[in-house]
Amino acid sequence: MIAFDNVTKSYGTNIGIQDVSVKINKGDFVFLVGPSGAGKSTFIRLILKEIEADRGSIKMNGMEITNLANRHIPKLRRSTGIVFQDFRLLPKKTVFENVAFAMEIVHMSQRSIRRQVPQVLSLVGISSKASKYPHELSAGEQQRVAIARAIVNNPTVLIADEPTGNLDPDTAWEIMRLLEQINLRGTTIVMVTHAKDIVDKMGKRVIAIDKGRIVRDDASGSYGAYEDERMLSCLPTGGVFVSHVK
Amino acid sequence: MSAMLNSWGYAFKQAFKQAFRNRTMSFASMFSITAMLLILGLFFILVVNINMASESAKKQFDTIQVYLMDETTFEQASAIIGSLNGTDGVKEATYLSDEEAMANWKVKWGDNAYLLDGLENNPLPNSILIKVSRLEAADSVVSKIKTFDGIEDIKYYKDTVDQLMKVTRFIQFGAMIIILFLVIISVVVVSNTIKLTVLAREREISIMKYVGATNWFIRGPFLIEGILIGILSAMISVGIVSLIYYKTMELLGPTIFVILSTTMVPGGFLAVRLIWIFTALGISIGACGSIISMRRFLDT
Numbered sequence: 001m002i003a004f005d006n007v008t009k010s011y012g013t014n015i016g017i018q019d020v021s022v023k024i025n026k027g028d029f030v031f032l033v034g035p036s037g038a039g040k041s042t043f044i045r046l047i048l049k050e051i052e053a054d055r056g057s058i059k060m061n062g063m064e065i066t067n068l069a070n071r072h073i074p075k076l077r078r079s080t081g082i083v084f085q086d087f088r089l090l091p092k093k094t095v096f097e098n099v100a101f102a103m104e105i106v107h108m109s110q111r112s113i114r115r116q117v118p119q120v121l122s123l124v125g126i127s128s129k130a131s132k133y134p135h136e137l138s139a140g141e142q143q144r145v146a147i148a149r150a151i152v153n154n155p156t157v158l159i160a161d162e163p164t165g166n167l168d169p170d171t172a173w174e175i176m177r178l179l180e181q182i183n184l185r186g187t188t189i190v191m192v193t194h195a196k197d198i199v200d201k202m203g204k205r206v207i208a209i210d211k212g213r214i215v216r217d218d219a220s221g222s223y224g225a226y227e228d229e230r231m232l233s234c235l236p237t238g239g240v241f242v243s244h245v246k
Numbered sequence: 247m248s249a250m251l252n253s254w255g256y257a258f259k260q261a262f263k264q265a266f267r268n269r270t271m272s273f274a275s276m277f278s279i280t281a282m283l284l285i286l287g288l289f290f291i292l293v294v295n296i297n298m299a300s301e302s303a304k305k306q307f308d309t310i311q312v313y314l315m316d317e318t319t320f321e322q323a324s325a326i327i328g329s330l331n332g333t334d335g336v337k338e339a340t341y342l343s344d345e346e347a348m349a350n351w352k353v354k355w356g357d358n359a360y361l362l363d364g365l366e367n368n369p370l371p372n373s374i375l376i377k378v379s380r381l382e383a384a385d386s387v388v389s390k391i392k393t394f395d396g397i398e399d400i401k402y403y404k405d406t407v408d409q410l411m412k413v414t415r416f417i418q419f420g421a422m423i424i425i426l427f428l429v430i431i432s433v434v435v436v437s438n439t440i441k442l443t444v445l446a447r448e449r450e451i452s453i454m455k456y457v458g459a460t461n462w463f464i465r466g467p468f469l470i471e472g473i474l475i476g477i478l479s480a481m482i483s484v485g486i487v488s489l490i491y492y493k494t495m496e497l498l499g500p501t502i503f504v505i506l507s508t509t510m511v512p513g514g515f516l517a518v519r520l521i522w523i524f525t526a527l528g529i530s531i532g533a534c535g536s537i538i539s540m541r542r543f544l545d546t
Contacts, residue, residue: 048456071460078458088453092267104256105459149457 001026001188002047002157007056009042016042018212020056024190026156029183031199032192033223034209040192043209044159047190048080049073061156078106081150081158081187085165087142089134095121095145096130102149116152124148124178140171144178151182158182160191164198172198196223257466264443265471271443272475278439279479279531280486282432283524286425287487290523291516293421298511300414307410310388310402312374318396320372326394327374333390335383339376344368371398429527436535440472444539451543461544468536476532480524488517 002024009016017039024030032040045051046058049065058065065076089098096117103113121127124144126137134142143163150158160179164172176198183189193199199206199222206221207214216224265272314323323341330339342350347370352359376391378384384402391400444451454464492513 074455074458074460074463076458077456080458082456088449088456090450090453101454102457105454105457105463153458 001028001061002190003057003059004043004046005057005059007046007053007058009046009051009053015039015212016051017046017209020209020212020214022207022214022217024188026188027183027186029180029189029202029204030191031202031204031206031221031223032190032209033194033199033206034215038209039212040209041161042212044161044190044192047157047159048082049076078153079156081153081155083143083146083150083158083160083163085162087134087139087146087166089142089145089149091134094131094133095126095137098134098145099148099152102152106153117148120148120152123151123181138171139167140174143167143171143175147175147178147182151187155187157188157190160189160193162192162194164193164195169197176202199223254466257463257470260467261470261474264447264467265474268443268446271439271446272471275436275439275443275472275475275532275535276479276482278435279432279476279528280483282428282435282531283479283483283527284486286428286432286527287483287520287524288490289421289424289428290520291487291491291511293417294511294516296417297414300410300417303410304407307403307407308378308384310376310378310384310391310400312376312391312397313371313399313401314373315396315398316371318372322396323372323374326391326396330374330376330387330391333387335378335380335387337377337379339374342373342375344370344372347371347373429531432531433534433538436472436531437538440468440535441539444468444536444543448543464544465537465540468540469533472532472536473529474532476528476530477525478528479532480521480528484517484520484524487520488513491516 002022004020004022007020008018010018020039020043032043034040042051046053047060049068053066056066060076061079068076090101093101099117099120100113103116108116118127118130121130124147126141126144126148129137129141129145134145137145143166147158147163158179163179164175167175172195179189179191180202203220203222206216206218206224208216208224312326320341327339327341330336345368348362348368351370352362376387378387384407388400388402391397451464495513
């Protein structure tokens with residue numbers, strides 16, 4: 001499904017990721033965790049072919065994408081849904097138009113758009129807001145629209161870049177349940193997150209990246225002792241007041 | 247096929263929507279293209295009129311007058327005409343007798359022609375009038391005439407014509423440069439204006455790319471929008487330029503005829519050409535503007 005083989009990407013002297021080899025199977029639900037600047041974004045951007053790898057091979061659905069011609073990139077992105085922390089909805093389009101837009105891009109007929117968009121909107125639970133504009137929605141509702149847009153073309157992979165980062169805990173959990181539901185339909189999900197409680201409670205596969213390398217890959221892991229240890233080791237010995245940083 | 251139609255339909259629909267939703271910017275682009283085309287149009291009209299004036303002036307000077315000696319016979323003159331008529335650069339050589347020349351004079355003098363009746367004998371010589379087909383050939387024709395016997399004098403307005411041609415060429419050259427310059431300026435202005443509209447939609451474009459839109463899919467609506475704005479601006483500026491031209495013709499036409507003895511180029515003739523030229527220019531300016539301004543955003 002997604003296979004990295006000894007992939008290295010650096011930005012000048014800064015390392016993005018280094019010698020990363022990892023395999024994500026079809027139908028997996030994977031959390032990608034690690035401190036800021038660890039290489040999570042590089043990982044995602046390599047999958048979307050927003051940037052080129054310096055070395056190594058990346059396969060998506062069995063297809064090598066490191067040497068993919070520019071004109072084939074749109075096709076690659078269509079097989080990959082993406083959801084962002086800041087939703088990135090088109091402000092001048094209604095909820096319906098925002099979702100329909102993703103279908104127009106792949107040249108779907110108006111008839112199938114009129115049929116499929118309501119289905120997806122009802123799947124994510126915002127059928128009643130179809131004619132509203134993004135600014136008229138709550139953050140959670142906006143993220144649902146973004147998810148609807150990401151899955152409307154039935155992508156094989158859904159990448160979620162901190163999808164709960166801007167949401168309150170209750171709303172965040174609603175979104176997680178929605179993602180789980182989408183995952184159950186067979187879509188592979190790769191979610192970048194800093195939300196410890198979510199990762200811990202979901203009990204899914206966790207890939208931890210630090211300084212450009214994969215430092216942990218647990219089939220059913222938690223956000224990580226590693227993180228806590230690293231933070232503790234930064235503190236002066238003699239253990240003053242330590243509050244858990246989330 | 248239906249996918250093609252779908253995406254064309256999409257591009258057109260989006261172009262109209264975009265142009266309307268961003269009407270301030272659309273208006274700004276339209277305003278700048280119209281302004282450019284207006285200046286261009288007025289300039290174009292000026293050049294066309296100057297060209298026409300110089301052409302008609304050239305025509306008045308395209309005749310070489312050859313005065314014959316009194317003892318030259320009609321037969322000799324006919325021989326000269328015969329050999330001239332086969333020469334390169336000669337359109338027509340005709341004989342003008344002294345009586346005919348006098349008659350012409352009388353016509354020219356009009357009401358005052360009676361003054362000429364007082365002359366005891368006709369002071370005008372017999373002459374040969376040579377119309378040249380190309381002004382450039384006049385020199386060689388003149389040198390050929392000089393080889394014939396029985397010729398008193400040769401008159402043609404070489405210096406005047408040379409001067410006129412120099413001025414015309416200068417004006418044509420200058421006009422080309424200024425028109426080129428104006429076109430470049432308008433592409434820059436328009437691409438900057440469109441860049442602003444694109445900038446306002448940079449986020450939208452990046453989202454489009456994430457969802458998997460091809461560059462042409464993204465470019466399409468902007469391109470059509472640019473072309474629409476170009477066509478509209480062309481129509482508006484043709485209208486304004488024509489109006490200005492007709493008014494000017496009404497006011498200055500007679501005066502110009504008196505001073506330069508040439509008419510202004512007919513407005514209808516110009517308007518038809520301007521419509522084509524401006525539509526073509528408007529479309530290219532709009533299209534180039536939008537393609538140039540989008541380049542930065544579409545580099546992957």
